[in-house]
Amino acid sequence: MPERPDDATVTAWALAAGAGDRAALASFVRATQADVHRFLVHLGRAGDAEDLAQETYLRALRTLPTFAARSSARTWLLSVARRVAVDSVRAAVRRPRNLDLGEDPREVLDRIHPRSGAQEAVLIRALVDDLPPDRREAFVLTQLLDLGYAEAAQVCGCPIGTIRSRVARAREDLVRALRADTGVPRSAQR
Missing domain, CATH: 1.10.10.10 (Winged helix-like DNA-binding domain superfamily/Winged helix DNA-binding domain)
Structure with a gap:
């Protein structure tokens, strides 16, 4: 299992990605996707984690050019993931789905x-x-x-x-x- 990059490296990749560096963007996503997925699995239903992770990255990539590194990029991204999970719960409350009766x-x-x-x-x-x-x-x-x-x-x-x-x-x-x-x-x- 490869070593987890430190927060300074991940933040540098995020800043470079926000400036348009595609290689840095790929490195940023690779370095953070496991943490984002694990966090979302524990915040919601495991079956929804993939969709929520995708939504997290969609939101994050839209705002990445404005990322100012006031916190580490990993912390910032997990904050985005948390908001995505909260929004998902709010949407589920508004539109109840069939319950999993497993x-x-x-x-x-x-x-x-x-x-x-x-x-x-x-x-x-x-x-x-x-x-x-x-x-x-x-x-x-x-x-x-x-x-x-x-x-x-x-x-x-x-x-x-x-x-x-x-x-x-x-x-x-x-x-x-x-x-x-x-x-x-x-x-x-x-």
Whole structure:
């Protein structure tokens, strides 16, 4: 797996792309697409992540010439992705779709024992998806995408302390949910 380019390099590519450099644009997209996709998968339904990522890049490319590098390009792009996800939720509320009535992943996992690493990953994904949206967003940005608290605060448009609090609460929620799922007795949960 290739190394993830540092934020200064990604920002330089974004600035060059905004000035019309096509090679820099390709490098910028390659360097950020995995983070954008992972972030969007956790903000919405996994099946919508590709479409939301495409919309993120369409919006970002329209405004890339005005990108002023007041934050890193990665942070700026994740802010765009967040707005795309929020707009998608608003649109879904206005036009409800048919609900996916597939099986709950936890019910499927309950029938299978012991769990493999892949099953654990599915369980953890389901537990992260069950977090309240603000906690899930802060957790994904800081713990899965490795953004610092300051960058995550910029993406979410809130103070750093709020991000720290949301991440701490998300961790508590996940630990509690994991213990409940694995049948750890309540007395051993402290």
